Amino acid sequence: MTRAEEIYQRLRADILNGRHEPGSRLRVEALKEKYGASSGVLREALPRLVGQGLATFAPQQGFRVVTVSPEHLEELTEARVFIETHLVRESVTAGTIEWESDLLAAHHHLARVPFFGDAGEINEGWLNAHARFHRVLLEGCPNRPLRDIATQLREVAEVYRCWARTPTEHSGRDIAAEHKAMCDRAIERDVPGVVEALSRHITITTRLLLDDYRRREEESRQDRGASST
Amino acid sequence: MTRAEEIYQRLRADILNGRHEPGSRLRVEALKEKYGASSGVLREALPRLVGQGLATFAPQQGFRVVTVSPEHLEELTEARVFIETHLVRESVTAGTIEWESDLLAAHHHLARVPFFGDAGEINEGWLNAHARFHRVLLEGCPNRPLRDIATQLREVAEVYRCWARTPTEHSGRDIAAEHKAMCDRAIERDVPGVVEALSRHITITTRLLLDDYRRREEESRQDRGASST
DNA sequence: TTTCAAAAAAATCTCGAGATTTCGTTGACG
DNA sequence: CGTCAACGAAATCTCGAGATTTTTTTGAAA
Known part of the structure; x- marks a missing residue:
């Protein structure tokens, strides 16, 4: 190295x-x-x-x-849904037995790693396992350039996750269930099911992040108003 | 700078x-x-x-x-068709009057620049005008991340064009007519027409490049055979 | 108090030299 | 004749210092 x-x-x-x-x-x-x-x-x-x-x-x-903005996040999400749904469709259609095994392994790992670390922060191990799960999910598709692009877009989107104040685990969301659903549908080769699950998974995350952003904007506006009076 | x-x-x-x-x-x-x-x-x-x-x-x-291979070129082409057809659909649907003007200007420029340079090489000005035309064609779509990705993929594909021995102008192909068709369909807001034209434009180029590659492989195999006897 | 300009501080940009690793060559050995 | 190891050349990797530009601070004038 x-x-x-x-x-x-x-x-x-x-x-x-x-x-x-x-x-x-x-x-x-x-x-x-x-x-x-x-x-x-x-x-x-x-x-x-x-x-x-x-x-x-x-x-x-x-x-x-890289700077963040709601508009950028929305565009990013649109691009991710477009590309990842295509990839997951190909992946579930063409994926081999080895791919199934890798996916199960990646999901098992993700399910076992705790979301929060000791200090109440998002656990870095979870972030890695999460990234790996999503990467493997699309890896059944043989198109390397497209997979690389999907990974690249996901990484940029990760910046938004850690930039949010409220972890996306909250808000009554069961993120583990979402991952399990995607994994199960994929193994069952339920193409429409996995596309739907992945699509919702991505857009829900974005919606929570946007809510968090707007809430923060609102508060900082109030703070500015309070301090100037 | x-x-x-x-x-x-x-x-x-x-x-x-x-x-x-x-x-x-x-x-x-x-x-x-x-x-x-x-x-x-x-x-x-x-x-x-x-x-x-x-x-x-x-x-x-x-x-x-970056190294080249037929497999990579095929994957690259598949990815480009997938992404660029989506973008051009959005672009033609949402493009403004300014976008129309830009597209016409870019096409006019491309149509006037000669393909070959003085030394019989591909004219660098043509390459720039060509890149600009394709970029502007997709620029009506507001999604910045997707446009950037399309540009990135096109640039990698450009490596293949200049790596080919026979310029893609040859083989009885009328590349100028293809560009004109795309431009016209776009201005007419003929969404299926422009998608079809762009899709064929990309795949035809790839087919010619692959033919060129296989011909070269064949020749070099013969050369090796001749030299070894 | 606000505005503007000059000076000072900090950061970027560029370069060449020395330490470490890799690759090709040569030669000896089996 | 083929294989392997050691040697030498070349390239990469790393670093710190000096020149240029940007940013901040300071101070004076309106």
């Missing part, structure tokens, strides 16, 4: 977990100290994040974590 | 024009001399190509231009 590779992985994980706030600057000087790497290494790792859509870059102004 | 930005643009153009052969190594030492830049600048520009899918990277082994 090369130095730049390691730093890239850590930076990526830290963005996906919300340890770098969306829209915040990624100053090379600050990161040099935080990650214990030279500027050269960082200037090699950061462009890879840009290519993955997790960061942006402007000349003479450095790097930033 | 920063130095790394400039080098990135030149590298990208050189790959898209076939001046760097698919699968060939991109040695930092060699590039340093060729582009007159330091290793630091190159190590910042190259990862951006990786993120765009135009290059690959392996630790301790450096960078390579």
Whole structure:
């Protein structure tokens, strides 16, 4: 493992977990100290994040974590539903026995990992298991470029999850049941069933995140009003 | 324009024009001399190509231009047809008057630029106009993430065009008529017509490229046979 | 109090040199 | 003649320093 590779992985994980706030600057000087790497290494790792859509870059102004907005999230969700439903349809239709096994394994793992960590934060292990489950679900489809795109879009969407204040586990939602439904329908080769389950899974998450965002906007508006009077 | 930005643009153009052969190594030492830049600048520009899918990277082994294969091209084409037909449907449905104007302008430009350059090579201006036309065609759709993905896939596909020995203009194909048909159907808001035209446009190009590839494989097999006897 | 300009601080951009790893070559051995 | 190991060349990886640009701070004037 090369130095730049390691730093890239850590930076990526830290963005996906919300340890770098969306829209915040990624100053090379600050990161040099935080990650214990030279500027050269960082200037090699950061462009890879840009290519993955997790960061942006402007000349003479450095790097930033990708910025979030309700409009972007809605567009992102629309794109994900479009691509992932297609992929899952192909995947369930063409998936082999090995794929079935992988899916069962991924779901079992996801079902056993706790959502919350010791500190009340979202457990990083759950995030990894969740990402793996969704990746494997689509892996029965042989089209590599499309699968890569789906993974890329999911990763950007992950930024929104960790940016939300209220974990999407709440709101009376049974996320484990949703995953179980997708897994079961997939194994049963119930194509319409799995498409429906995945589609709802994605849109429900987005709706909760948008509600969270609007609630936060409302509160900050009230705060501003209270402080200015 | 920063130095790394400039080098990135030149590298990208050189790959898209076939001046760097698919699968060939991109040695930092060699590039340093060729582009007159330091290793630091190159190590910042190259990862951006990786993120765009135009290059690959392996630790301790450096960078390579993306490798090509018939299977990859077929998957790529399938993905493009899937995504671009969706986008063009949305685009033609939702496109504004400004979009119509942009499309007409882009088509006019493309129709006037010659396909071949003075040296008998594919004219770089044509490649740019062609890329612009296809981009504008889909730009009526407001979904930014999907448009970006379509552009990314098209760029990777461009590598295949310049890698082919026989330009896709040949084979009795009237590529200008295809573009005109797409443009006309789009302005007429003939959704099924434009979807059909775009779909055929993409698949025909791929078929010609695959034919070219198989012909080349056949010849090289004969050459090997002749040289070994 | 607000506005504007100049100076200071900080960050980015660029470069070349040294340490480490990989790849090709040569030579000896079976 | 084929295989394997050691040597040498080349490329990658990493780092810190200097030049340029941006941002912030400071202070004076309206």
